[in-house]
Amino acid sequence: MWKVLDRAEEVLAVILLGGTVAAVFVGATARAIGRPFPAAPEIAQLLLIWTCMIGADLVMKRGDHIRIGAIPDMVSPRIRAAMHLVCIACMTLFLAYVGWLGWKLAMSNWAREMGASGLSYGWVTLALPVGCALMVVSLMRRLATRGLLYSIEPKAHEQEYPL
Amino acid sequence: QTQLALSSSQPSTDPLVIAMEEAATRITERSEGEIRVTVYPSSQLGSDNDVLEQIRNGASIAALVDAGRLAPFKKELGILSAPYLVDDWTDYKAITDSPVYGEWVEDLAASSGIRLLNYNWFQGTRQMFTKNPVNGPDDLRGVRVRTIDAPGWLATVNAIGATAVPLPWSEVYSALQLGAIDGAEAQLTGAYGIKLHEVVKNLAFTDHVHLVTGLATSETWFQSLSPEHQAIVTEELAAAGDRASEATVAKGEEVLEEMKAAGVTVTEVDLDEFKALVPGVYEELGLVEAREALTPYIGTAQQ
Amino acid sequence: MISLMILCIALGFMVIGMPVAFAIGVASLVYFLLPTTFMPEVTAVQRIVAASQSFPLLAVPLFILVGHLMNGSGITMRMMTLATTLAGWMRGGLAQASTLLSALMGGISGSAVADAAMQSRILGEPMARQGYSRGFTGALLSVGGLITATFPPSLGLILYGFMGEVSIGRLFIAGIVPGVMLTIALLIVTAVIARRRNYQPINDRRPTWSEVLTATRASFWAILFPVWLIVGIRFGLFTPSEAGAFAVVYALIVGGLIYRELSLRDVVDALVASARDIGMIMLIIFFSGAFGYVITFERVPQTMAELTLGVFSSKEVLLFVIAAFLIVFGMAIEATVVVMLMTPILVPMVVAAGVDPVHFGVVMMTLVTFGGMTPPVGVSMFTVCGILKCSFKEYTVEMLPFGLAVLVVVAIMILFPGLVMFLPNAMMGG
């Protein structure tokens, strides 16, 4: 069951990212040939925030968000566990609160239009609460399956950072 | 004690922001320090739409916005930034003094929590800056003109013959320089601010929109003030708007000379040719009735 | 001083190992929850969402995807062949080839860490077999990534341009000369060390013209990309923010149609891997949006600028002081975070002092990216040492001469702004 959902999330990420690239490309090409497609940048930005929130959840599932592990790695396992506990508690509260506020914001600003496309800005805002909800679920799953010490840290040190 | 943030998309050197700074000092003085005002220029608090959203959520901010931004909450207000509404920007005073406008403002406050404090900040009349000379609507055919990313502006620019391209204002200079667009519609001071005269050499006085703007703040915050404080805020900000408009007009004449000296060629166009093209815009934006309602106050400016 | 407190809370959470994005997010939310803050909490959420709605920022995910596509499309391996042909005959041939490879990849890839990781995987074992110490290999491959990050396109410069509202096109072109200077500096340091330790060449003779020609022809389409990039931006075919989309399409065409090495499976894998990297880096950027609001609302940039203005006698002194600060800050904190936190503060400061923000951007990004290659905390260092299994101590000792070379190049950049600025001024107008 989880496996199917995880797979579906990856497929969704692929579609969203591919759509982002396509929207930017089409927008630039259309303008270059003199037939601007004003909605393209907005569609790209809408797809971008959804790509990012889904992508962030994929990373959360691996416990692979960029962090500085030097100090926790130096201290005793008990202190390290305590540090992890503080982090996870704060992260969960943060995600829950931001997700809830984001939901309220999305609902309250349906009237706000994005501009050329005429789409509601609420679709943009909605990505945040959805992403937060997904990340809470993923964090709890990792906590349950990997235990406290590997919930926000990947098992193998094979992180790859883009910058 | 309370705080107020004044927000504008214009840079700190713009006459509007300078007038805001003056108003900030006066409000603090007259309220004997009870209202502390800080000015945030250059969209530091976010885009106009973002700041309006903060205001709707109760933030004590007053933002300088054009009516197009308020149209999603009160459709009729959108007419204030519609093309060829009046012949001269000073005609806006008759509109904002009218009971019709007063009703719209109260409706806006009730439905969206936005209090439109005034609408007397003239930012300049929008003109057409293009690479090739424009003598009439025909010369705009196929010309990619940058405009504001809002339905009203896109409709206006397309209606007068050009191809509207929405781009962030900060990207206009390089987009023109690099040839990604062929022109931009803007007011003189704004265009001079980003040195548009370095990349385009033709200016047509199309006068398509008199860009008057107003200060919008949070109704919740405004109602939390005592009547005396409300009076101080309202009076000082309205007075600042008048000073800012005068300064803008003066600066507009000044920069026009500088632009001419920098080699910009100015063309006068037959405005009637352009005016004939815009009735469709009012229909598209659903503003036909609003225009009829305002007709008694703006006379026969353009029937 | 509330903003200093918020910064300390963020750093405190980072130190105990909270993911960087969340440390910034939690600390910023604290500001909005303070009773002294007049702003509604929902503003924090709005700033997070608004951070995603910038068109230039689209370049970041696009160039991340380009990096993943290049490895699958055969571009990387062809570049490697060319680099080995060109530098293999020198003393320490494989090491010199790795530096050239960083420069060649720099024209398409925008990321120092991606370059260091890729080179560690394909060059780590061959270099060990050639007798290079693991520490030396790690240090060279890690610092070499700085070349890739400096040549256009550059993720760091995109982020800087986005945060500081500086023309990304000009920043790109301004990165070319510093990229060449870094390449030369690293080649010289490697040559000296190779002579002292007697590292061997891998080819017994200089390449013939026809060998160079063959290798160049094989990677012709990849070498051509930076030319398309600059030409495309210069002639208005696309804006710098859109260049990434053209790079993606270009990589697809070169890998899929010309080299015929990129399968649909590879493309999907690259998309999934990119979505992860994008989620990782963009979450930091989004949550930094709320932090940026705190800094703005508390008027930190203005205060800092007022404090520093007039204290320093010249632009150069100011730049050297900021550089020293960025080195220390960059050593301890992840590059993305430094850019997000410091750009809005520093750009108004240096502009007020009369420094061109494009010039400053290249200096700042070189230092900040270099910070990722130094202890105690450095993503490049962790990545390379993790793949090569070299100790941090050995890495640090071997990194010193390369680090020194980088600092000399930065000093030259600060003292002679014309070196950095003449290309962008000539190509895009002063």
Ligand code: NA
């Ligand atoms: Na690069």
Ligand code: NA
């Ligand atoms: Na470091």
